[in-house]
Amino acid sequence: MAQGLIEALTQALQRLPGVGPKSARRMAFHLLVRDRDGGRRLGQVLLEAMERIGRCSQCRNLTEQDICAVCSSPRRDHSLLCVVESPADVQAIDQASGFQGLYYVLHGHLSPLDGIGPEELELDRLTARLGSGEVHELILATNPTVEGEATAHYIAELARERGIRSTRIAHGVPMGGDLEFVDGGTLRQALLGRRDYGA
Amino acid sequence: MAQGLIEALTQALQRLPGVGPKSARRMAFHLLVRDRDGGRRLGQVLLEAMERIGRCSQCRNLTEQDICAVCSSPRRDHSLLCVVESPADVQAIDQASGFQGLYYVLHGHLSPLDGIGPEELELDRLTARLGSGEVHELILATNPTVEGEATAHYIAELARERGIRSTRIAHGVPMGGDLEFVDGGTLRQALLGRRDYGA
Ligand SMILES: [Zn+2]
Numbered sequence: 001m002a003q004g005l006i007e008a009l010t011q012a013l014q015r016l017p018g019v020g021p022k023s024a025r026r027m028a029f030h031l032l033v034r035d036r037d038g039g040r041r042l043g044q045v046l047l048e049a050m051e052r053i054g055r056c057s058q059c060r061n062l063t064e065q066d067i068c069a070v071c072s073s074p075r076r077d078h079s080l081l082c083v084v085e086s087p088a089d090v091q092a093i094d095q096a097s098g099f100q101g102l103y104y105v106l107h108g109h110l111s112p113l114d115g116i117g118p119e120e121l122e123l124d125r126l127t128a129r130l131g132s133g134e135v136h137e138l139i140l141a142t143n144p145t146v147e148g149e150a151t152a153h154y155i156a157e158l159a160r161e162r163g164i165r166s167t168r169i170a171h172g173v174p175m176g177g178d179l180e181f182v183d184g185g186t187l188r189q190a191l192l193g194r195r196d197y198g199a
Numbered sequence: 200m201a202q203g204l205i206e207a208l209t210q211a212l213q214r215l216p217g218v219g220p221k222s223a224r225r226m227a228f229h230l231l232v233r234d235r236d237g238g239r240r241l242g243q244v245l246l247e248a249m250e251r252i253g254r255c256s257q258c259r260n261l262t263e264q265d266i267c268a269v270c271s272s273p274r275r276d277h278s279l280l281c282v283v284e285s286p287a288d289v290q291a292i293d294q295a296s297g298f299q300g301l302y303y304v305l306h307g308h309l310s311p312l313d314g315i316g317p318e319e320l321e322l323d324r325l326t327a328r329l330g331s332g333e334v335h336e337l338i339l340a341t342n343p344t345v346e347g348e349a350t351a352h353y354i355a356e357l358a359r360e361r362g363i364r365s366t367r368i369a370h371g372v373p374m375g376g377d378l379e380f381v382d383g384g385t386l387r388q389a390l391l392g393r394r395d396y397g398a
């Protein structure tokens with residue numbers, strides 16, 4: 001049936017975040033009418049990626065290897081460990097900041113109401129990592145949300161018990177932002193975190 | 200390489216219309232972290248659709264068959280032929296309007312500046328169809344654009360030469376629209392196309 005496969009494609013495209021029925025239909029027709037090569041390429045890469053990309057055995061980030069390129073790099077500072085919630089955070093920090101330490105990806109945050117506790121986040125893996133003696137500073141880069149803060153707090157305690165220094169990324173007014181459009185909570189954090197000018 | 204396949208997936212997703220680097224990355228991570236089944240399903244359906252969906256030998260609409268479900272339906276009025284620019288137009292008209300005739304999909308419009316003439320649109324196929332004696336009315340449902348109007352004009356002439364009546368879909372104020380936000384060209388068409396009230 002004609003409707004069958006086109007409809008199936010339209011449905012499957014809606015598994016993509018932010019894609020509703022209308023844009024899914026537009027995408028399906030675009031590929032079928034104008035870009036079959038693009039459609040074939042996307043199909044192949046999707047199957048290959050879903051099959052071959054797993055999690056790094058050390059940092060839990062997405063990788064095709066057992067140990068990812070970041071963890072296995074000798075040029076990285078292995079005494080600095082930056083904890084983030086998602087692989088997207090690793091990419092954002094690595095592309096923007098020149099950070100040269102290692103990462104640890106939680107794949108989420110503590111959220112008791114959703115039944116996500118330390119076990120669901122496999123925090124025993126992180127605990128074992130902290131016990132190895134290699135990490136000297138743990139940078140808490142979870143999101144500035146209630147759950148992210150609670151998760152940072154919990155993990156800082158794990159570090160403290162092992163005598164490891166933990167730091168939290170700074171919160172404040174975004175660069176290039178206009179003060180009047182910054183929300184109150186951020187402004188409060190920006191004022192609390194103020195530093196000597198010119199220091 | 201970890202970056203390799205994730206990057207390849209992010210690139211491939213940008214072949215979808217309306218998807219830039221940022222949303223492509225978000226889509227890739229979403230599938231890899233949260234919805235591998237969805238990613239696999241989309242990959243399979245894409246490959247199958249690109250492989251198996253072709254064009255109906257009668258109406259040129261997308262279909263998995265040689266002749267599509269609309270063209271082969273005995274319940275359709277085969278004397279009414281509605282000419283549209285794209286498969287999306289067929290779907291829109293068929294879902295919304297209760298139209299029970301057949302379609303003919305041009306897959307574009309005449310556009311001399313882009314080198315798209317009657318041959319590029321394979322209008323000889325439509326001419327042959329008009330010569331079969333089956334079509335009594337040709338409904339011109341090309342888009343209300345300069346190119347769509349020129350295309351409608353050209354095809355109406357083909358019909359006229361064969362003694363077939365051709366009609367144009369009405370242009371006017373969209374239902375539920377607010378007059379003050381309707382553009383001037385549409386308002387002019389709406390006034391020119393006015394009818395007796397209550398008739
Ligand atoms: Zn790693």
Ligand SMILES: [Zn+2]
Binds near residue numbers: 255260266267268270
């Ligand atoms: Zn057909």
